[in-house]
Amino acid sequence: MLNQTDLRQAFDDHKHAVYDFALRMTGTPSTAEDISQDTFLELLRKPQSFDPARGTLRVFLIGVARNLVYRRWRTEQRFIPTDDLDDTPAILPDPNASTIAETIRNAVQSLPPLQREAVLLFEYEGFTLEEIAAIANVETGTVKSRLHRARTSLRLALAPLQNGVQPCLNKL
Amino acid sequence: MPEQAMTDQELSKTLREWKSTPAPETLDDRVFARRVPTPWWERLPGTPVAAFGALAGVLIVWSLTVLAPRDAPKPAPQPTPAPAVAAPIEPPTPITPPRPKAVRPKSVPTKSAPVNPAQPQLLMRVDPQFPADAPPALMSSTLKLYIHVGKDGHVIEAIPIGGEPALYAVAIEAVRQWLYAPEFQNGVPVEAYYEINVSFQPRPAKR
Numbered sequence: 001m002l003n004q005t006d007l008r009q010a011f012d013d014h015k016h017a018v019y020d021f022a023l024r025m026t027g028t029p030s031t032a033e034d035i036s037q038d039t040f041l042e043l044l045r046k047p048q049s050f051d052p053a054r055g056t057l058r059v060f061l062i063g064v065a066r067n068l069v070y071r072r073w074r075t076e077q078r079f080i081p082t083d084d085l086d087d088t089p090a091i092l093p094d095p096n097a098s099t100i101a102e103t104i105r106n107a108v109q110s111l112p113p114l115q116r117e118a119v120l121l122f123e124y125e126g127f128t129l130e131e132i133a134a135i136a137n138v139e140t141g142t143v144k145s146r147l148h149r150a151r152t153s154l155r156l157a158l159a160p161l162q163n164g165v166q167p168c169l170n171k172l
Numbered sequence: 173m174p175e176q177a178m179t180d181q182e183l184s185k186t187l188r189e190w191k192s193t194p195a196p197e198t199l200d201d202r203v204f205a206r207r208v209p210t211p212w213w214e215r216l217p218g219t220p221v222a223a224f225g226a227l228a229g230v231l232i233v234w235s236l237t238v239l240a241p242r243d244a245p246k247p248a249p250q251p252t253p254a255p256a257v258a259a260p261i262e263p264p265t266p267i268t269p270p271r272p273k274a275v276r277p278k279s280v281p282t283k284s285a286p287v288n289p290a291q292p293q294l295l296m297r298v299d300p301q302f303p304a305d306a307p308p309a310l311m312s313s314t315l316k317l318y319i320h321v322g323k324d325g326h327v328i329e330a331i332p333i334g335g336e337p338a339l340y341a342v343a344i345e346a347v348r349q350w351l352y353a354p355e356f357q358n359g360v361p362v363e364a365y366y367e368i369n370v371s372f373q374p375r376p377a378k379r
Contacts, residue, residue, distance in 0.1 A: 015199055
């Protein structure tokens with residue numbers, strides 16, 4: 001059971017990771033802050049829901065944040081969970097991006113949500129495939145597949161960066 | 173010439189150009205301002221023994237100041253250590269019969285309306301008219317009154333709590349016409365309660 005000191009420590013240790021994940025998933029700072037707040041309030045209200053035998057606290061918190069993101073999207077009817085193996089349209093380079101970071105952000109956020117979360121958790125949060133599978137509550141093979149498809153899309157969208165094309169030149 | 177696709181390592185390196193964003197400081201307040209408040213006994217400093225002692229001290233002080241009746245006789249002084257030099261024995265004072273005290277009216281709200289220890293600022297005063305049938309010896313006497321001042325500074329109620337009963341009526345009649353500067357709390361005028369002294373000054377003889 002977590003006590004007050006543990007809860008404060010958990011917040012200090014993981015608040016940036018939770019917020020960063022929520023921000024990259026949603027793209028909106030205010031929404032990311034709401035998600036982060038609700039994630040830690042969930043831990044404050046029901047600390048017994050964290051079971052160390054099922055994974056680290058970071059895995060648990062990111063999993064809560066992920067579920068909250070999807071719940072919010074379902075409420076807003078922005079995202080209806082579908083099989084992520086469905087054909088998805090190719091992501092084209094964004095001609096309006098003014099910086100490399102903006103180009104990457106637009107490309108990642110154009111991915112289907114389940115592929116996006118796989119990329120975010122693997123590339124930015126540093127989780128292993130097994131941890132991502134635990135967070136998303138799927139098999140490891142499914143995570144591998146999502147990650148592969150996401151990388152294929154991103155390679156296409158970010159190819160101009162590899163060839164040394166600066167995003168700002170696209171505006172000329 | 174066909175372009176070489178990015179490897180996984182190159183893609184990872186490229187993706188990291190999108191830097192992470194730290195959580196805003198407001199998140200701390202949003203999370204911990206809404207948590208279940210810590211029970212008061214956990215916020216007391218020190219050990220549980222110290223906390224119990226502090227609580228007992230607060231209860232003792234509260235019982236002495238609130239529960240003790242005002243007119244109760246003072247407790248006998250505690251024996252003190254004898255001084256090095258014996259004090260001279262004072263001659264016995266003649267015992268006089270106790271003067272009847274003014275009875276406090278039951279309507280004095282002592283607990284629900286705490287008396288403001290500060291004296292209010294008097295803006296307008298009407299001198300009490302000394303009763304013609306009162307003994308001249310009371311000409312310089314002083315009354316103690318409990319007053320209830322409204323938000324506009326007017327005296328809503330005046331209750332005598334000490335002094336010569338023969339002068340109560342004229343004192344109340346005069347004080348009810350007095351005007352005080354209203355008391356403010358957070359910029360808002362509020363009703364207040366005070367204990368004031370009303371003196372009857374002998375008027376200078378007319379030439």
